[in-house]
Amino acid sequence: MKHVVLVGATDGIGKALARVYLDRSWRVALLGRDEGKVDAVVGELGSEFPSETIVGGVLDVARDGDVVPSLERALAALGQMDLLVYCAGVMEAGVSGTRRMVDVNFIGAVHVLSWGADYFVEAGKGRLAAIGSVAGDRGRKGNPIYGATKAALHQYLEGLRHALHGAGVGVSVIKPGWVRTRMLGDVPGFPPSIAASKAAEIIVRGLDRGRDVFYVPGWWWVVSSALRLMPRPLFKRIAPP
């Protein structure tokens, strides 16, 4: 049977992923920082899918020492892991949020995914995935620090993919564009954004196919490629947000 561990899944894309996986009869472990919220979401999804399995776990990815014990507890309850998706991510304004963004978007991801890599290497199969961002593809003026943490995450995952390829373990980088979650808020008239539920469906399809890197939705590949290929002098002048 298929089992997915979702880290950072009490909101946004993570919660939407939990719903799609439950609908597909995967067994789900859902971890989040806030115990009350974890219980509430597990309760909500549990009553939505009464014949499916969902277990909750409390995990603050910024507390290094807690990461492995929390994950082990959740795994013991779930029984098994076929896929691990790191969905935790924060975007904060200004230099004061730097530490928090580095901790959650990058260092926490490294701790969680290293633990997952260890498990999957022993299993000889499995897939690790994390939610990166189109903002990590090129330095952008909107939030240079957020973009830098996502770029670090992308680079780490690429290295991890190469390290684990021989062990039969896949690594996926998911790069969403604008998804309507708490992170962006319900900005009316935001450029072509999609609902978290729609994003989750696209992500599940990409992971099912075992894709290494994919954009959500797919057309962001065109935008991001154009931005990545754009000569620096031109990029400076246009300066997309």
Place this chain on the structure above:
Amino acid sequence: MEMLTGWGMANRARSTVYRPLNAEEVAASITEAVEKGLSVAARGGGLSYGDAALNQGGAVLDLRGLNRILELDPHRGVVRAEAGVTIEALWASALPHGWWPAVVPGTMKATLGGCVAMNVHGKNHVGAGAVGRWVQGLGLVTGNGEERRLDRGVVAEDSDVWSLGVDDVVGAQGLTGTITDVTLSLRRVHSGFLDVEGRPTSSLEETFEALDRGAREADYVVAWIDCTGSKPGRGVIHSAWYLPPDHQLSGQAMDAEAQRLPSRLAGVLPRRHAWMALRPLTNGPGIRTLNAGKYVTARAGGVRRYRQTHAAFHFLLDYMPGWKRAYGADGLLQYQLFVPGDAARDAFAAVLAQQRSSGVRSFLGVMKRHTPEEGAAGYPLDGYSLALDFAVGRGEHYVRLMRLLRSLDQIGRDHGARVYAAKDAVSVGRLPGRRDRVFSSNLVRRWERGAHRGVPGSRS
């Protein structure tokens, strides 16, 4: 920490694995695990299809090191053997003396301890009962690390509230203690051969009737059914009889060498690699072709009578080593439901119809006749079982399969079906009413969650 897999290759778990070599080491392992705060699961041959011999994050006792046959009484036909002795080792030492284990599962790689803990049955469930009926006594280590001896008919009185009898251990999945040795009565046989009859049936109804007749008249009976054709439920009934003492083959093939399965199938295909030939056939059209082909061949041949060794007749699962790998990297599961006699015709017809319309094909369907048992947890009942093998697969196949199995669960609940722990990976069955919380497993936690959710039939 070590990764272990369920036999179907779709379940795995990482555990602290202990490999005790005798009962004292079993007791020491349990005590150490408990001190570390770990739950304990027992594992024998690792042949449970799903997650029964797995314990994520806990301890697993791999009992294959307890592999000595302690005593074999060639006159009375009683054997005392350690829990990790395989059915294969058991019959190999008993057969030359004219004895055969009265109940054997479809694989001889299973261990005696595992067979008792799951209370396995054979193709002679109605006539011979499940394995528990042949157990005279047990060695057991309980959760507090205490070694016990249990004998049939004697209930051991304890210092605490626990008084355990053999039937609290038979079928209890190791939840009342870890079995360390078993005293088992054997069955007298006069030949290493069985008389076998293969008879095609043309409908589900006919298959039911033939199973009933076989359970009355033959020593063994089992039905293979074609789940894919236009008449789901048609199939082939295989019945077998022991040979009488005055038979011309009496005393023949009474040793392990004579029982050995052939190394090549049909004289040409090496058994070890035969599964590769199945690999291209595990898709929809392949499954239909194979099943229809098998049925048409049987139909054309009519009733066939022949002789087979005990091993060749019983151990279908061992006939093609590695055949499960034909199901691909995501493994396989077997969905087996046990339904009371009067409800089974409706239930199995509904199951087969549902399977046909689901877009997911079962590679193999098997039906058997059953009877109720004493013992801790109950899958056995007066009725029939239907087992369907499926590739777990991935992506949309997996989703369709799980939706199908949910609907089969519902059919099962509507018809009073029971679930068998040795096979299960997806349903919720009844846990034994009496158990020690030291012991657990992935399957036990899954069934507990089911009971917590209030899945009907999950409480014993």
